[in-house]
Amino acid sequence: MSVVAASPTVDRMPGAPRKSSLPMIAGIAVVLAVGLAGCSGEPDPSGEEATSSPSPTAVAPVFGSDEEALAAAVEAYERYLRALDAVASGAQDAPYVLETVTEEYGVEISDSLQNLRDQGLRLIGDTSFDSVELAELAQGAEGVTMTLYVCLDSSGTEVIDANDAVVTPANRQARTPLIVSITSAEETPEKLLPNGSDEWRGDDFC
Numbered sequence: 001m002s003v004v005a006a007s008p009t010v011d012r013m014p015g016a017p018r019k020s021s022l023p024m025i026a027g028i029a030v031v032l033a034v035g036l037a038g039c040s041g042e043p044d045p046s047g048e049e050a051t052s053s054p055s056p057t058a059v060a061p062v063f064g065s066d067e068e069a070l071a072a073a074v075e076a077y078e079r080y081l082r083a084l085d086a087v088a089s090g091a092q093d094a095p096y097v098l099e100t101v102t103e104e105y106g107v108e109i110s111d112s113l114q115n116l117r118d119q120g121l122r123l124i125g126d127t128s129f130d131s132v133e134l135a136e137l138a139q140g141a142e143g144v145t146m147t148l149y150v151c152l153d154s155s156g157t158e159v160i161d162a163n164d165a166v167v168t169p170a171n172r173q174a175r176t177p178l179i180v181s182i183t184s185a186e187e188t189p190e191k192l193l194p195n196g197s198d199e200w201r202g203d204d205f206c
Contacts, residue, residue: 069139070148076182076193081129089123122160125158129150142184147179149200
């Protein structure tokens with residue numbers, strides 16, 4: 001699996017409308033509040049000592065910048081594609097790739113891999129991606145959710161049948177624009193996992 005990622009950016013892809021069928025990821029508000037209790041030094045009129053409520057604890061984001069978050073997401077997606085290529089080729093079993101994605105997305109991947117096996121097919125070669133752009137990023141105390149624009153390149157792969165013959169469709173689309181969902185692992189916010197992807201139907205950025 002090889003990857004050529006664009007320089008991290010937080011700009012939305014120019015001229016590309018948001019895909020309407022993909023639910024918008026709700027923003028997670030990170031509130032940094034500092035309670036400042038003023039004390040005049042004068043006694044409380046009630047005769048009781050004045051007390052102040054504890055200051056709320058500031059919640060630090062998982063990643064220090066959008067660029068840092070994007071770099072981690074690119075690494076997570078590269079790890080996933082590398083594992084998927086290995087399983088699709090028959091070199092590894094399904095759990096090898098399921099460890100790199102969310103449980104929900106893993107169900108979809110398992111079904112796709114089973115369908116490939118049922119047809120006696122396997123995929124050899126390396127899938128790559130490029131033209132990565134950050135679409136949305138939300139950080140909170142419990143983790144990160146983000147979406148990326150990604151150009152998936154399958155030109156370096158071939159479909160092989162049970163007789164080891166190449167059966168790659170002649171009209172296969174080699175480069176496909178995707179919008180990819182990435183989220184934090186449940187117990188490890190800094191560990192990012194792909195959570196699904198859809199083909200982008202807006203302007204083709206590949």
